[in-house]
Amino acid sequence: MIKILYILKKEFLLIIRDIHAITVLFIMPAVFIMIMSLAMRDLFELHGAVSIDVLAVNQDAGKKSEAFLKAMDALRTFRFHLIEKEAAADKVADKIKEQMLARDYKFALIIKENFSAFVEKNGKGKDEKPLELLVNPAVNVQTQLVLKSALDGKLAKLTWDAFIDRMGSLLPLAGIDREKMTAAEESLVEVHYVYKEGRYSKIPSAVQQSVPAWLVFSMFFIVIPISNTFISEREQGTLMRLKSMNVSRFCLIMGKMAPYLLINAIQVIIMIAMGVYIVPLCGGTALTLGDSMGGLILIAASVSFSAISMALLIASAARTTEQATTVGGVLNLIFGALGGIMVPKFVMPGFMQDLANMSPMSWGLEGFLDIFLRNGNVSDVLPKSLYLFIFGVVMLTLTVILLRRRGEI
Amino acid sequence: MIEINHLYKSYDKPVLKDVSLSVRRGSILGLLGPNGAGKTTLISILTGVIRKESGCITVDGLDLDRELKAIQLKCSYVPQALAFYRLLTAFENLEYFGALWGLKGKKLKERMEFCIDIGSMQRFAKKRVDKFSGGMKRRLNLAIGLLNDPEILYLDEPTVGVDTQSRNYILETIRKINRERKTTIIYTSHYMDEIEQVSDDIAIIDEGKIILHGDKQAILTRDDAVNNFGHRTLEKLFLKLTDVRLRDEG
Numbered sequence: 001m002i003k004i005l006y007i008l009k010k011e012f013l014l015i016i017r018d019i020h021a022i023t024v025l026f027i028m029p030a031v032f033i034m035i036m037s038l039a040m041r042d043l044f045e046l047h048g049a050v051s052i053d054v055l056a057v058n059q060d061a062g063k064k065s066e067a068f069l070k071a072m073d074a075l076r077t078f079r080f081h082l083i084e085k086e087a088a089a090d091k092v093a094d095k096i097k098e099q100m101l102a103r104d105y106k107f108a109l110i111i112k113e114n115f116s117a118f119v120e121k122n123g124k125g126k127d128e129k130p131l132e133l134l135v136n137p138a139v140n141v142q143t144q145l146v147l148k149s150a151l152d153g154k155l156a157k158l159t160w161d162a163f164i165d166r167m168g169s170l171l172p173l174a175g176i177d178r179e180k181m182t183a184a185e186e187s188l189v190e191v192h193y194v195y196k197e198g199r200y201s202k203i204p205s206a207v208q209q210s211v212p213a214w215l216v217f218s219m220f221f222i223v224i225p226i227s228n229t230f231i232s233e234r235e236q237g238t239l240m241r242l243k244s245m246n247v248s249r250f251c252l253i254m255g256k257m258a259p260y261l262l263i264n265a266i267q268v269i270i271m272i273a274m275g276v277y278i279v280p281l282c283g284g285t286a287l288t289l290g291d292s293m294g295g296l297i298l299i300a301a302s303v304s305f306s307a308i309s310m311a312l313l314i315a316s317a318a319r320t321t322e323q324a325t326t327v328g329g330v331l332n333l334i335f336g337a338l339g340g341i342m343v344p345k346f347v348m349p350g351f352m353q354d355l356a357n358m359s360p361m362s363w364g365l366e367g368f369l370d371i372f373l374r375n376g377n378v379s380d381v382l383p384k385s386l387y388l389f390i391f392g393v394v395m396l397t398l399t400v401i402l403l404r405r406r407g408e409i
Numbered sequence: 410m411i412e413i414n415h416l417y418k419s420y421d422k423p424v425l426k427d428v429s430l431s432v433r434r435g436s437i438l439g440l441l442g443p444n445g446a447g448k449t450t451l452i453s454i455l456t457g458v459i460r461k462e463s464g465c466i467t468v469d470g471l472d473l474d475r476e477l478k479a480i481q482l483k484c485s486y487v488p489q490a491l492a493f494y495r496l497l498t499a500f501e502n503l504e505y506f507g508a509l510w511g512l513k514g515k516k517l518k519e520r521m522e523f524c525i526d527i528g529s530m531q532r533f534a535k536k537r538v539d540k541f542s543g544g545m546k547r548r549l550n551l552a553i554g555l556l557n558d559p560e561i562l563y564l565d566e567p568t569v570g571v572d573t574q575s576r577n578y579i580l581e582t583i584r585k586i587n588r589e590r591k592t593t594i595i596y597t598s599h600y601m602d603e604i605e606q607v608s609d610d611i612a613i614i615d616e617g618k619i620i621l622h623g624d625k626q627a628i629l630t631r632d633d634a635v636n637n638f639g640h641r642t643l644e645k646l647f648l649k650l651t652d653v654r655l656r657d658e659g
Contacts, residue, residue: 002513006508007509010497010501014496017497018496235490236492236493237489238494240492241486243456243458244456245481245486245510245557246457246478246482
């Protein structure tokens with residue numbers, strides 16, 4: 001036990017004094033998480049409770065336009081930035097266009113003077129269109145449709161409620177429950193996102209995709225420090241010295257595994273903390289962790305075990321550090337690209353999703369997503385953990401066979 | 410103390426061919442040989458790093474095949490390479506290897522102090538090894554080998570690439586360890602003068618065979634050890650026995 005503690009201490013000191021290892025294990029994933037969480041925010045967050053910024057001017061003096069904006073805000077998909085209304089209605093379009101270009105808004109909404117009259121079907125302009133939407137031509141059609149549908153929907157609801165108000169006294173006579181007719185509408189459509197793994201009610205936000213993805217990726221990059229240490233030990237005769245000291249095979253292998261399991265655990269804590277605390281400070285959404293600490297520990301430990309085992313095999317098979325870092329780096333990039341790290345798996349075509357299932361990074365990523373996104377627990381991540389564990393055992397067995405054949409342990 | 414009988418080892422081709430050798434308790438055996446003669450292979454087998462093919466080795470009456478662990482506890486191996494961690498300090502290296510020898514607490518501290526002292530590393534023990542000079546690294550390499558207070562010390566070219574002062578210090582240290590602690594030392598080197606300086610016995614190995622083994626004085630008084638200037642030198646004898654042709658490995 002004391003030997004393992006000194007081995008742990010040695011490996012830690014080697015890592016914290018190795019700027020390349022620190023960069024690869026901690027700085028690279030932290031930077032990726034930050035960049036990808038922010039850069040991909042709008043793309044991912046169309047699926048979630050995220051705001052699309054809309055510049056707006058309210059020309060209507062009535063109360064219905066305020067109710068309309070409140071209802072739109074409640075959707076939490078749009079964030080309206082109101083500007084002062086112009087006295088002269090004909091100048092509104094020019095001013096909002098000017099502000100839209102100056103402040104780089106993709107959308108601007110003009111709520112016209114006749115809005116309340118239109119909703120109540122009473123007064124000047126009650127039959128004219130009450131909303132005008134200005135759109136930056138660079139915005140894709142799908143996003144335009146999202147906003148336009150929401151505006152149409154809320155306007156229709158408001159108009160319907162106003163109609164019910166007008167018919168108020170007649171409804172009881174017809175046996176219609178007025179409360180039910182005006183109850184806050186809730187979508188009757190239940191949405192599920194379906195891909196090869198199954199069906200889910202949520203799609204990850206940018207931070208929910210980025211944190212586990214780059215965390216898994218960086219955990220597999222443990223191959224760099226492991227190779228550096230292991231191959232240096234071999235080249236510099238340290239392995240030979242250890243063998244002459246009758247250090248057991250178990251101690252040699254555990255001496256490699258245990259410190260890096262701990263380093264992977266520190267990576268998990270730091271990257272999750274990045275997602276929860278740092279990304280929101282920079283304008284992204286906060287990572288949600290789910291409820292299963294046991295599941296999180298299980299999937300993190302499984303990813304770590306398989307990553308370290310693979311790294312040990314690469315370090316054992318390679319003759320030089322350059323060979324190991326090249327092979328390890330390329331393999332990680334392939335596993336990452338294939339496994340949904342760089343491109344989320346749910347946007348891949350079917351055959352690519354099948355291919356993705358061959359990557360251990362995909363098993364790890366899906367496990368983390370089960371916990372963070374789908375409120376999964378230990379039993380949900382157990383199959384992925386099992387794949388990772390079997391993968392790790394195979395890698396470790398091959399490592400031991402190789403090292404024994406070469407007489408290095 | 411160490412008895413080697415009919416030792417064979419081969420990789421792609423035979424490396425050790427019927428090597429028999431005995432090493433007296435408390436003596437220093439200088440093991441000489443050209444590149445690729447089998448010196449490092451022989452030491453690697455004696456330290457349990459690699460396995461022999463056939464032959465018998467006993468250390469203090471213990472059989473190497475059956476009681477390797479017990480033998481390894483008595484021995485220490487200082488490889489030719491600088492076998493430690495460059496990103497650690499000398500102190501941290503000694504602590505790590507000492508712990509792997511099973512030392513702990515006061516005993517570990519005492520042995521570390523002894524090794525720091527014997528390696529004359531007091532001033533730079535807490536400095537990172539990658540900042541050390543060649544001589545300081547060699548002294549640390551040797552000091553690590555003394556952590557377990559070995560009865561038998563295997564030194565594989567311990568003075569390669571060091572300046573004269575450090576070399577002299579290392580040779581003095583080796584003699585001191587042998588004298589004060591009665592440590593049996595097997596010492597390989599390409600430097601004839603070193604072997605002459607420190608050894609009690611000399612063995613010359615070439616192409617996997619021991620071609621000369623005996624007491625240093627007896628060897629140096631042989632007629633064929635006289636050079637062109639009338640001086641008795643080991644180098645003259647070595648070249649005569651091993652031939653002057655180059656021994657490029659490959």
